[in-house]
Amino acid sequence: MRFINLKPSRTTQLMLAVLPFALLVIAYGVGSVVRLAENPSDKLLPAFASLVDAINRMAFTADVRSGEYLFWADTLASLGRLGMALGIATAIALVFGMLVGMFPYIRALLAPFLAAISMVPPLALLPILFIALGLGETSKVTLIVIGIAPIMVRDLVLRVLDLPREQLIKAQTLGGSSWQIGIRVVLPQILPRLIDGLRLQLGSAWLFLIAAEAISADSGLGYRIFLVRRYLSMDVIFPYVAWITLLAVVANVALDLLRRRVFPWTELGKAT
Amino acid sequence: MIRVENVWKEYGEQVVLERISLDIADRAFVALVGPSGCGKTTFLKLLLGEEQPSEGRITLDGQPLAPEPTPERGVVFQRYSVFPHLSVLDNVLIGRDFSGSPFRGRLGRVSRRAAADEARALIAEVGLSGNEDKYPAQLSGGMQQRLALAQALIMRPRVLLLDEPFGALDPGIRADIHVLMKRLWNETDLTVVMVTHDMREAFTLATRVIAFERPRNAPADRVRYGASLSSDIAVWPPRVAGLTDPDSTPYTFASPGGDDPAQATGPRRDDPAPPLAGAKP
Ligand SMILES: Nc1ncnc2c1ncn2[C@@H]1O[C@H](COP(=O)(O)OP(=O)(O)OP(=O)(O)O)[C@@H](O)[C@H]1O
């Protein structure tokens, strides 16, 4: 039988899915043991026990100086910034995506501008943001928004323009005004796409967050990683990276579930 | 009455339609035929207000057509006529939602319930009872077109424009939907203009068959000469909305005549057709 026709059973599928993760952990374990056998004070690949130690120290022991549980304080700080930025970017994408997609006049006004500013490398703006907005939360949130909103807007505009022309004509023959067509025909059909757009931008959002935190912050996951880097504390960095990855993966899955639950018809279209 | 006066349509250099003049009487059922690319859809877009004539004018009862689609002209396209994110019931109700609720675009609970009765009656009329809560993707192609008809008819349009509405359906389903189409035309105060590729369909349904053709179809002439009206055939014996038995179809061809005898002859029914969807179940 051809390889393209061979399909794994459910259990095989599960095992195959776990395999790369298991290999990674094993490779790490072996590497760590080998390096530590050579040089017990090696810091590059700490033993699993040291990782657990570090997690315990960061997450379940109060910091002696601040009395905080640093891991959770960092998580909260980062997620706060991220959540705010994603909220603002989503709102911007929705409003501008619909305006630019639906109205030719607004498209003529803004589409070229959007195309241009979405090409500005956001990290190059970071110094400007720090100078203009200070080193506080505003500049970090702004960086993320600037980094992801233009792409989300353009994605939504395309989605609006992709709506079959027939639908908009039909809505007009049913007496819909621009506003009514916007909220009853266009909006419900692009919301699922907005969620997908958000999912795709999660990675970039984390990138900008960590970049901003690395340069200037007093808490946050990115801040901590770059802080302990000075002491080569790989035992802290590895769990933090894994945790960031996990958060991003959970957010991704949660958003996908949300879309399926709230917009069940989006799945029907795929089936036919 | 729809009056088309010496209409031309050009897209840039390309002349698509030229010198189109015709009158369409109230309650006529006009089938528009012609080779692919001769401008049938373009003509329908002109009637719909989606496109404007480059020259000439189109009037409805003496008034120039609004330059954008309005509820007095309903439409069913070959595809994409229904909203994929709305259930069957909501698809039919959306017209009522629009007219009853300028801001929210959705009726309040009480008035929506009354409108839903009307919508259900209409859904039953097109043979979709029991599917009210399904989404269009869960319906077959024929069912989606029936839904599109119900959706358009709830606005009680004066004119119904159909662009190859049944072109994608298989022959059996098409025959069913022809019966439905005839009944709707007979029972509703409706003028129908339908584009079709199927001559049989044209002569089964229509009171009048109009053909578009490019008189000069040499490649060199394609751009500079558009299609014009090449024949205008009144179906014989004349069908009159509300009078003809919708299921007797012994049709023969009449000689092509310019002056639309289908509407000129025969007594017209002057009491309006019984309200189609208003009846409470
Ligand atoms: N927006 C447009 N811009 C330029 N040319 C156009 C446009 N729309 C239609 N045309 C041209 O007008 C001509 C008629 O198109 P139209 O869609 O009306 O044909 P049709 O009779 O409906 O064909 P079919 O039977 O294949 O649906 C075609 O040659 C097409 O290339």
Ligand SMILES: [Mg+2]
């Ligand atoms: Mg066409």
